[in-house]
Amino acid sequence: MKKWIAFWNILVKDMKNYYLKPPNISWGIIFPFAWTLMFLLRSKSDVDIRDILPGIIAISILFGTTSMLAVTITFERKGRSFERLLLAPIDLNLLMMAKTAGAIIFGIMNAFVPIVFSLFFINLSGVNWISVIVSVVLISVTSTFLGLFIAVSVNEVFEAQTFSNFFRFPMIFLCGLFIPLSQMPVFIRPLSFVLPLTYGVDILKAAINNDGYISMWISFIALILFGLFMFLFSIRNVKRKWIM
Amino acid sequence: MNILEVKELKKSFGNFTAVKGIDFAVKKGEIFGFLGPNGAGKTTTINMLTGLARPDEGTIFLSGIDCVKDIKKAQHKIGIVPDESNLYDEMNGFDNLAFCASLYGIEKKKREKKSKELMEIFGLADTGKKPFKAYSKGMKRKLTIAAGIIHEPEILFLDEPTTGIDVESARQIRKLISTMNENGTTIFMTTHYIEEAERLCNRIGFIVQGKIVRTGTVEEMMQEVQTDNIIQFTVDKDLKSIQEKLTIDFPKFVIETVDNFTLRIGSSEKVSLMPFMQFFNSHQYTIHEAKIIKPSLEEVFVKVTGIEIDKMKKEKEGGKRK
Numbered sequence: 001m002k003k004w005i006a007f008w009n010i011l012v013k014d015m016k017n018y019y020l021k022p023p024n025i026s027w028g029i030i031f032p033f034a035w036t037l038m039f040l041l042r043s044k045s046d047v048d049i050r051d052i053l054p055g056i057i058a059i060s061i062l063f064g065t066t067s068m069l070a071v072t073i074t075f076e077r078k079g080r081s082f083e084r085l086l087l088a089p090i091d092l093n094l095l096m097m098a099k100t101a102g103a104i105i106f107g108i109m110n111a112f113v114p115i116v117f118s119l120f121f122i123n124l125s126g127v128n129w130i131s132v133i134v135s136v137v138l139i140s141v142t143s144t145f146l147g148l149f150i151a152v153s154v155n156e157v158f159e160a161q162t163f164s165n166f167f168r169f170p171m172i173f174l175c176g177l178f179i180p181l182s183q184m185p186v187f188i189r190p191l192s193f194v195l196p197l198t199y200g201v202d203i204l205k206a207a208i209n210n211d212g213y214i215s216m217w218i219s220f221i222a223l224i225l226f227g228l229f230m231f232l233f234s235i236r237n238v239k240r241k242w243i244m
Numbered sequence: 245m246n247i248l249e250v251k252e253l254k255k256s257f258g259n260f261t262a263v264k265g266i267d268f269a270v271k272k273g274e275i276f277g278f279l280g281p282n283g284a285g286k287t288t289t290i291n292m293l294t295g296l297a298r299p300d301e302g303t304i305f306l307s308g309i310d311c312v313k314d315i316k317k318a319q320h321k322i323g324i325v326p327d328e329s330n331l332y333d334e335m336n337g338f339d340n341l342a343f344c345a346s347l348y349g350i351e352k353k354k355r356e357k358k359s360k361e362l363m364e365i366f367g368l369a370d371t372g373k374k375p376f377k378a379y380s381k382g383m384k385r386k387l388t389i390a391a392g393i394i395h396e397p398e399i400l401f402l403d404e405p406t407t408g409i410d411v412e413s414a415r416q417i418r419k420l421i422s423t424m425n426e427n428g429t430t431i432f433m434t435t436h437y438i439e440e441a442e443r444l445c446n447r448i449g450f451i452v453q454g455k456i457v458r459t460g461t462v463e464e465m466m467q468e469v470q471t472d473n474i475i476q477f478t479v480d481k482d483l484k485s486i487q488e489k490l491t492i493d494f495p496k497f498v499i500e501t502v503d504n505f506t507l508r509i510g511s512s513e514k515v516s517l518m519p520f521m522q523f524f525n526s527h528q529y530t531i532h533e534a535k536i537i538k539p540s541l542e543e544v545f546v547k548v549t550g551i552e553i554d555k556m557k558k559e560k561e562g563g564k565r566k
C-alpha cells in the first residue's frame with residue numbers, strides 16, 4: 001500500500017510538472033495535429049489518410065515519449081532531485097515504473113489525437129480497435145523505455161536530446177512507414193527488424209488497413225521482448241552507474 | 245546504544261581510494277560530527293551510509309539492519325540533507341514537502357498536516373506558495389532540511405548544513421538542528437566549521453584523506469590539549485616593573501606575558517584567583533579583566549591532523565564558489 005502512495009505521487013508530479021505543462025501538452029497535440037494536417041492536405045482520397053494513419057499514430061507516440069522521458073530524467077539528475085527517489089524506500093523497479101508511467105500515458109494520449117482527428121474526415125469502420133489499442137500501449141511502453149535507455153546512457157540534457165534524435169529519425173525511416181517493409185532493400189531490412197517501432201507500425205497497419213507484413217502475434221511478442229529487455233537493461237545500468 | 249555501526253568501510257573510484265577502511269559508531273540520540281577538509285571522504289561516506297554509493301568493503305548496521313545487503317529496508321529510518329539543496333525548482337515549498345512525504349508512503353491527510361507544521365517550525369509559512377527556485381539560499385536549505393525530516397527518521401544525515409549561508413540563517417539552522425535532536429532524532433553531520441562542531445556535537449570524528457584519525461566526545465578531545473589551566477589577566481599599567489617579583493612570589497606557576505598589559509598564568513593544577521588579585525592590589529595595579537583560557541577544538545584538530553584551519557576554510561569557500 002505504502003509503496004503505491006509513492007508510485008502514484010511520482011506519476012502525478014511528473015504529469016503535472018512535465019507532461020501536462022502547457023509547452024509540452026501543446027507540443028504533444030500540435031505535433032500529431034500538424035503531421036495529420038500535412039498528410040491530409042497531400043492526400044487526394046480517403047484511402048490515403050487511412051494508409052498513413054498508422055504512421056502518424058506511431059510518430060505521435062514516439063515524439064511524446066522517448067526524448068521527453070530522457071530529458072526529464074536527465075534534468076532531474078542534473079538538479080540532483082533524482083537522488084531523492086533513489087534514497088526513498090522504494091524498490092528500484094517500482095520507482096522506474098513510476099518514472100516511466102507518466103511518459104507512457106502521455107504517449108497514449110498523443111496517439112489518440114490523430115485517431116480522433118481523422119474520425120472527422122474518414123470512415124474508420126472495419127478497424128480492429130483492440131489491436132490498435134494494444135499496439136498503441138506497447139509502442140508507448142517501448143518508446144518510453146527507449147527514453148529510459150537513453151537517460152541511463154547520458155549525463156547532460158543536450159546529450160539526451162541528441163541521442164533521442166539519433167534513434168528517432170532513423171527509426172521513422174526504417175520502420176516501414178514511408179517505405180513498406182516489403183519494398184525495403186534486402187540489406188536494410190535486418191536493420192528494420194531490430195527497431196521496436198517496426199513491429200508497432202506493422203500491427204497498426206494490420207489493424208487499420210489489413211496490410212501487415214509480419215504476423216501480428218510475432219509483432220506483439222517482439223514488442224514485449226523489446227520492452228522487457230530495455231527496462232531490465234536500464235535498471236541494471238541505474239544500479240551500476242547511479243548508485244556508485 | 246549504537247544506532248549506527250560502521251566497520252572497515254572502504255570505497256574506491258578507479259585507482260583512487262576515497263574512504264580507506266573506516267570504523268565508527270553513532271549513539272542513539274546524539275549529534276555526531278564528521279569533521280574534515282575538502283576531499284576527506286565525508287560525502288562519500290554519507291553516500292554509502294544512505295544508499296547512494298555501494299561500499300567496496302565493510303559493514304554498515306543501522307538499528308540492526310544490514311545496510312550493505314539491503315539498504316531499502318533501512319531507508320525509511322534515514323533522513324538525508326545533501327550538501328546542495330535539491331528539491332524541485334518548479335514546485336512550491338509546501339508541495340515539495342508533501343511530495344517528499346509521499347515517497348515514504350505517508351498518506352495525504354498526514355503529509356499535508358506535517359508539511360504545514362514544518363513550514364511553520366522552519367519559519368517558511370508565508371513562502372509556501374512560492375516556487376522553490378524563487379527561495380533564497382538560506383530558505384532553500386531550511387526547506388531541504390524540513391524535507392529530510394518529514395518522515396520522522398530515526399537518524400538524520402546532514403552534509404555541511406551551514407556552508408555558504410549567512411550568519412543569521414546559519415544560527416537558525418543550528419538552532420533547528422539542536423531542537424530536532426532534543427526531540428529525539430539522532431544526527432550525523434559533516435562540517436568544516438570547527439566552532440560549529442564544538443558547539444553542536446556530542447561526539448566528533450576527524451577524517452583526513454579517507455581515514456578517521458580520531459573520534460571522541462568534545463570534552464575528551466579538549467583534554468588532550470588542555471594539559472594546563474590558564475588564567476589571563478589584563479591590567480592598567482605596564483607589567484614590566486613587577487614581572488620579576490611575580491616569578492619570585494609564585495614559583496610554582498608558569499608566567500608568560502602576552503603584551504605589556506596582559507599576562508597568562510599557567511599551572512597543571514587549579515589556579516586560584518585570590519593570591520594574584522591581592523598581589524596586583526598591593527602593587528597598585530587595577531585588574532581590567534581576568535579570564536580562563538580554554539583550548540578550542542581547533543587546537544585539537546590542528547594537533548591531530550596537522551592541518552591549518554584557516555587554510556582549510558579558505559580552500560573550502562574558494563572551492564564552493566566555483
Ligand SMILES: Nc1ncnc2c1ncn2[C@@H]1O[C@H](COP(=O)(O)OP(=O)(O)OP(=O)(O)O)[C@@H](O)[C@H]1O
Binds near residue numbers: 257260280285286289
Ligand atoms: N564519483 C566519483 N568519482 C571519482 N572520484 C570521486 C567521486 N566522488 C568522490 N570522489 C573523490 O573522493 C574524494 C572524497 O570526496 P568527498 O566528496 O567524499 O569529500 P568530502 O569530504 O565530502 O569533501 P568536501 O568537503 O569538499 O565536500 C575526493 O578526492 C573526490 O575527488
Ligand SMILES: [Mg+2]
Binds near residue numbers: 327403
Ligand atoms: Mg562533501
